[in-house]
Every structure is written in structure tokens, then in C-alpha cells.
Amino acid sequence: MKGTEALTTIFREQGLRVTPQRQAIFRLLEGDVSHPTVESLFDRARADMPTISLKTVYQTVHDLEALGEVRVLDLGTGSVRVDPNVEDEHHHLLCTTCGRVRDLPVEFDGLIVPIRYRRDFTIDDVQVIFRGHCEHCFDRT
Amino acid sequence: MKGTEALTTIFREQGLRVTPQRQAIFRLLEGDVSHPTVESLFDRARADMPTISLKTVYQTVHDLEALGEVRVLDLGTGSVRVDPNVEDEHHHLLCTTCGRVRDLPVEFDGLIVPIRYRRDFTIDDVQVIFRGHCEHCFDRT
DNA sequence: TTGCTTGTTGACAACTCTTGTTGTTAGTAT
DNA sequence: ATACTAACAACAAGAGTTGTCAACAAGCAA
Numbered sequence: 001m002k003g004t005e006a007l008t009t010i011f012r013e014q015g016l017r018v019t020p021q022r023q024a025i026f027r028l029l030e031g032d033v034s035h036p037t038v039e040s041l042f043d044r045a046r047a048d049m050p051t052i053s054l055k056t057v058y059q060t061v062h063d064l065e066a067l068g069e070v071r072v073l074d075l076g077t078g079s080v081r082v083d084p085n086v087e088d089e090h091h092h093l094l095c096t097t098c099g100r101v102r103d104l105p106v107e108f109d110g111l112i113v114p115i116r117y118r119r120d121f122t123i124d125d126v127q128v129i130f131r132g133h134c135e136h137c138f139d140r141t
Numbered sequence: 142m143k144g145t146e147a148l149t150t151i152f153r154e155q156g157l158r159v160t161p162q163r164q165a166i167f168r169l170l171e172g173d174v175s176h177p178t179v180e181s182l183f184d185r186a187r188a189d190m191p192t193i194s195l196k197t198v199y200q201t202v203h204d205l206e207a208l209g210e211v212r213v214l215d216l217g218t219g220s221v222r223v224d225p226n227v228e229d230e231h232h233h234l235l236c237t238t239c240g241r242v243r244d245l246p247v248e249f250d251g252l253i254v255p256i257r258y259r260r261d262f263t264i265d266d267v268q269v270i271f272r273g274h275c276e277h278c279f280d281r282t
Numbered sequence: 283t284t285g286c287t288t289g290t291t292g293a294c295a296a297c298t299c300t301t302g303t304t305g306t307t308a309g310t311a312t
Numbered sequence: 313a314t315a316c317t318a319a320c321a322a323c324a325a326g327a328g329t330t331g332t333c334a335a336c337a338a339g340c341a342a
Contacts (some may be wrong), residue, residue, distance in 0.1 A: 017309045050329055053321050076215035077300060093262055104258055117245055120276035121234055129268045135261035158289055158338050194292045199335060
């Protein structure tokens, strides 16, 4: 995801307005590697801006997604997660106990679908989710 | 997934009762490769059994899952899908237009996480979702 | 077969996450 | 500064799934 200033320019170019609410969300997401849910973004945004609504956070996240600045992930945890890292291709490691998500660089070249299975299917995207337990949750199981 | 008779035995062994509703669901799932949603199972079950409730279908699916007889998939389509194929390891090809899901045999050996990323993480499961468009939906785009 | 015990059912409400609606506020270009 | 209109907050509603509970029936024993 680009920086707050760059996003401001991009939003204006697209005819989208840059409001304090949106800037707050830009700032929260910048450099965030925790893959936050919309709800948790909302909670953090509310600390500074008590009247911000959940809907606004969803809206802004979707706008960022439409601009390709974030990726919205559904890892099967019940709620959607925001991943501001769109620069590096990566997969995800999900702790099924605490819900923490970690990025996983793509270092393997095995994800190729044999041509006979692709013959009548156009593949746009691959999502790989590793599920397990992180150090913290493994200890206390 | 095992056959209806075998499931009847297994359920009884577990102290679970085998009702006409459950047997109907066993029969619907046997050999089904369409990865149906619970809702669609419900609709089909209702054809023969008009009073069956959605809750009963969910319940039975979860019981089957607990016994390892089906897998419950969340492919990000909004609703959960039931996969009775637990015998062969496979990934999934999802058409993001019509929602059809196809099994994909695992023929590649690339899904190994480098040890430095596994050091403090225990991996239980890998889910790979290929998204794209099936023949039918590609033509009409 | 009969009756008892207990898991299951079906109807309904509640829940979580996300999106639609609406009048009002405020960002942006001129 | 002004007008245009997107975005806002508040609220309600939608979809999918799960909880509650009284009535029921499967399974077991005699």
C-alpha cells in the first residue's frame, strides 16, 4: 500500500474525497502487518475519532481494494481481513486458535495446475492458506 | 465418505441416532461432487421430506464432519460447502462467476514451507483455492 | 411388543458480519 | 465564497449460521 500522501492524491484523482476518517484509516493501515479485521480497524480508529462508523471503515477498505492498494482476505475466520501488503506476492499462515496471520513469502514453484485441468478453466488467482498453531497457542494447548 | 449403511453403523456406535432425515442427507451426499451448500442440500432434502429444517441439515453435516466423513469448506463464497470426498487429497478450482467448484488432484510437490518460517508454527493443514472462470462462464463474459 | 431414556427434530429467535437507506455534513473545483 | 455532490453517522436490514426448547421418536432392555 502506498503512503498517506500518495493515497490522498490517488483518491482525489479518482474523484474520491479525502476525509479525516479516511486519512485516519490510511494511517492505521500503513505498515500494519497484523492483517486486521475491519472491526479492529474500527476500534482503533474510534480511539481518535469517537463518532466514526463501522460502515465508513468498510467503505474505505473497499475503495482501497478497488484501487489495488489493499487486499481483502477471507481466511475462513468469520470476518474479513485487510492486507496492506500488495507489493510482495505471499501466502498466509493462520493460527486457528488465536487468529493471528503471518505472511509467507512464495519460495516454491510448485503451484502449477496440470494443463488437462486447465483446459476449460481460466485461472485468475491462487490463494494458499496454511493453518496451524503459532508458538504462543501451541504451548498452551 | 462412506456409504449409507456404513454411516448408519458408525453413527450408532457413536451414540448418535439414525433418523430418516439423516439417512436422506447421507444419500444426497453420497457421490456428490458438486460441493453443495447446506442450503442446496436442504432444498433437495425438502423435495422428499417437506418438514425437514435447515438446522437439521447443518447439524448432520457437522456430525459428519466431526466423524471425518465430510469436509466443510469455506471458499469465500459467503456460504459453507460440503465436500464428501475425504479419501483423495485434493485442492479446489472455484468459478467466481457461477460458484461451481471442481476438485483438483494434488500432483505437485511444491507446498513445503521453508523451515525458518515453520520454526515457531505447527502446520496442520494446507488449503489451496484456485479462482477463475469455468468454460461456461468464460464464454459469456 | 411395550415402555423408558435420551438424542433429535422443527419452529423460532438470536447472533455475527456486512451492506443498504437516508438526511445531513463537509470536501472539492470553480 | 459558493455550489455541487460524495461521504458521513445512525439506523435498519440482509445473509448465513447457531442457540433455545418443548415435543417427538430412535434405540435399547425386558
